Amino acid sequence: MISFLGRQTLTLVHGLGDFALFTLRSFQAVFGSRRMLRRIARAGFEQGVRCLPVILIVGMFTGLVLGLQGYYVLNRFGSESLLGALVSLSLVRELGPVLAALMLVGQAGSALAAELGIQRNSEQIAALETMGVNSLGYLITPRLIAALVVYPMQTALFVTVGLWGGSLSGSLLLGVQPGVYWSAVERAVASQDVNECFIKAATFGLITIALCCYHGFNTHRNRGASGARGVSASTTRAVVQSSILVLAADYVITSFLV
């Protein structure tokens, strides 16, 4: 039992170290890579434009539900005028960064892990290395840099659409005055909340995209699963671990910033 726990701990520590080195080397590779801007733009398109519909839809429904639930809770205390504050603070501080990150993991992260896994299996990554191309610099670095820019933008969009969703259900369906709703939003959200939102979004973006890249890039190191099953295992692991890490990192960041 003790030896089993010891082995698992060693494996975990080794894995964390390996992941940290992978991320660090990917950032270092920015200095030796050529034509980086074009690849960052392409990665930004994959993580940004392609994920736009899901961000808009989920953001809208999150705002609608928050408006609906919030109204009936506040109505019990005669505080419907605070609906804007409830919706905005929930979205800006917590739900916006977390839900947007989870949506991006589901859409962009899983696609990324699968794509890299297939590239590893079909020897495309080995081919890059035989050409003398730094595979981390070519495949990973632009995606990490794009994530640092795209995640905060997507989160801002998510929050904005969510606020409109809250306004829609609160004002249009349930009778809160639009002016009351938006003035409550304006009074409630401070610049510190917005900073917290962007810090979380950028951190989640870095963690999740790095983790998805790490699992896809190292598909060949999967034990007991190779070929298509190896890609499937890498993708599943990437999505599950990224989702857990988003929530864990959210707790850590919140405990420091609150």
Add this chain to the structure above:
Amino acid sequence: MAEAHSTLLLQVKGVHKRFGDNVVLSGADLDVPRGSLVTVLGRSGTGKSVFLKCLADIMPADAGEVLFDGKPLGTADPATRAEFRRRCSFLFQSNALFDSLTALENVRLPLEQTSDLSDAEIQERSLEALRQLELEKYLLSYPSQMSGGMQKRLALARAIVTQPELVLFDEPTAGLDPIRRNAVFLMIAKYQRQFGFTAVIVTHDVLEAMAASDRVALLDQGRMHFQGTPKEFAHSTDAVVASFRDSAAALGTALASLRGGGTLSVED
């Protein structure tokens, strides 16, 4: 031919490689004269591809030495290794083409990422490589839209666009019918002469290798059992060489025996 190229571009000395308990290479040697076409023969599963990957510096050998232009690669500094990669190309058995890039983008990639050429020069050299491999009509096609032979030519175009001195071919004819096999060997021999690069091919196609190569080597049980000219290979009386070289004739004899009422063991 071998005498004409007395300088060795690549020299392999006692390479060892094992995966767990499975010993794949146990002291394999190979001499590759500059400008020659050398074929490494061997049965399936004898470690030919592993040997080639050790040569290409993409799989580290457990022991032994690979010398490129007289310089050891195993202990080389990053600059020497980068220099080797610039002067060497590797053709994978699976072609390893980038399936999300067009034919032109595939060929442009190594130049874009490793050279200081201008965009116009990269375009010109890429188009020239594609034209020489007769792929100029497929610039915007993706690898999945091409036939197996065209993909092979595209992989070769990508390999030669950097004007390498050494090209390593991993089973370039695997899974092809005899006519396409001949065409691939002809293509390699033709472009090897046209561009003047040194080529190392691993394969198990004996007849094609003997016809196209300047030198032939036979890998058996982790070691290079034979190295010499195709003529020497054809006349060798060594039992291992003879069994590999004359496998088709042996099959004919065994089948004739079977038709004549004899018995045939699978191990035969």
